[in-house]
Amino acid sequence: MFNLKSNYLKLFLILFFLIAPWFISDYSDSVKPAELVQEDNSFFEINICDISIGEFFVANPSYIYQDHYFFNFNPNSSIGCFGKITGVSITNEGFFISVGANPLINFLIQSALFLLIFSIFKKDEYVEIINKPKHYISVFFTTYLLTFSIYAEQRFYSNTIFDFQFNDKRYYLLIFIIFYWIGVNLISLSLDRIKNLIYFFPFMFFVPLIFIGSNLSIYLFLFTYFGIYSFLNNNYLKKMNILYLFFSIFWLFNSTGRYYLEPTKLRGFSSSSYEFNANLFWIIVFFTLYNGIYYLYRQYGNDINLNKFINYFTSISIPIVIVGYIGSNIPLFNFFSEYYFGLQRNITTQSNPFIFNQWSEKISWRGMYQSAESIGEFYGLCLFFITYLYLKKYKISLLNKFAFIFSLMGLYFSDNRTSILLYLFFVLIFLIFKSKYKNILLVLGSAFFVIILVYLVGFQNFQFPYEYISTFLYKKGLDFKVYYETSSFLNLLEMQYDSNSIFVFLFGLFSSISFLLNRGELWALFIARFNPTYSELLFGTGPLSFGNLYGEINVIETDSFYLPHSSFLSFLVFFGTVGLGLILFILVYNFIQNKKTFDAFKIFVVIYIFVNIFKNDSLNYIANFTNYFLILLLIFNNLILNISEE
């Protein structure tokens, strides 16, 4: 996989990029780093941008591991302040030290390190022939589009890129040059390894590489390029693209609002604004994303080796758990991990992943990933894959065994009960149907499963009357609304409840499910916010854009920022009922077309993914979205089965 012998220079450069940027300072001056004290930190207010963080750690090594020091990046700082302390604040929790991280420098350093590591991976034996004019056009448009994102999301970048003049074209030229440098190098390295590129998909869980202070992931460069190239060269998804074009026209004409939403943990895969330019950018990005993934799958999916894919997929769980644990205990490691792995959020500071709250409920632990539930899904899938290999009597390598242990730990830490339940269900079914004593095991297994189900859902939740849980969503939605405005969806529900239609019955079922899945309050909050017009209900407001949902209607203040907690609801906002219906229709149609090739394993994986995305925001994270999309493509088009029968 690696070729280290001939890469000494690269290893040296990797070390250089890991260490050097944090030691840039004027060592000839008389300013020496002071200690942090509760009483007086005026030193850090006077000597802003004078002390590099490296210099600071050398002078105060105990801050590396003491857990009441919190280091944060301050993207809105000048290039000269890069890697230097830009401010200190003190709260009851401890000291918060902000370190300058200018996004223009971040683009270069973060991508340089990524490219160096990527370049160590073995190249394909043969160079893939590509259409050069189309390649150059694709590289140009990829760079242009991503540069346009800075213009389109001005409000976001005005808080992050220091002294960037948004009305001066020269500044965009600078961004264009930087992005071209990233794009051309990344694409060149990818084309050298294109036949194995699919195996790298799971790495996105480990290295999301979102540039600090930006709303862009390095993977967007890649998928945008392949999407544009595919569109120019093959246009495999012609019908879908035409349909998407019609939707896009509606979304763009409809983008008359102007709502801002801080992308927080969705950074790199979500629009920060709901307005024309930002919507245009994310519409094109989503278009190139699905075309790009489909292109890679169509061109190279036939050569995929399931064992190799599973090995790559599952082995990533090991460093994810380890890095998460180390990062949650060592502030220094936590700080630099955010930078070099390009995390949407810091690694959790919850240092003990085994912890329970005062009601003896497990507190979920997300480690280095931005969402505990979504990474729990990933661990569950790893367990699925390794168990499947074992049950099918494939050779289980030492790496597989370690991956199994770490995935098991990760799943427990994340406390994703749905994934635990589905995994147990999968194992039980396989054991029962492989056994000689099917009937006895079926009874015992069912009893065991029901006990676990009741335990995980909570016995008390099954004791509520149907009248209560079937109206829970609606009533809770009314609780969340403010007195002076009501969302159109809540209005619709009010009318339906007055007329007692069939819709009420169906919604009652949905409400009951939400209650048992512990999604009642979160989905009620969504209902209180969801304010589509009739046409928006049909076609949505555009992909990866929550600005409209969160900006249009006020709800009562909540203790935290809550996403819809269902990818279906997110897609309902993005694509409307027609779009969501079409996606489901395509999946069902493909299933019917290929149902003879569906074995139990494939069905389980599909059920697993769908149940999880039904109750979680997974598809709003780039790693989950791309990997699920790829896995579903492989399953629905019969590629995984071919390999599994090798």
Add this chain to the structure above:
Amino acid sequence: MSKELVQKFCGEYPSEYIKPDIESNPNFVFENDINFKSVQLWDVDGNTVFVNSFIECEHYVNGGWSYLINEIKFNESNFQFYLGLIVLFSLISRITLRYFLKLKNV
């Protein structure tokens, strides 16, 4: 003081923003706004202050705390210009090297 200057440092005005009468209230206390990202301001002497609400930020900017750190310490535009030159040089070197080495890949 112009609205543009306030927006430059403090971000856009909140919707339905009403400016409080701070001058006539000697006991006025600036309350922290959790939705407002802390902003660092400088005066002409290089003194600095962190403001934690839009009201506070507007008040300070109007009071002359409207200098960028680069106006005092760094020349950001120069840094950006040199950064662009370095990246451009790297790109040209890459293209030239590939041309002379006759590398097949793009």
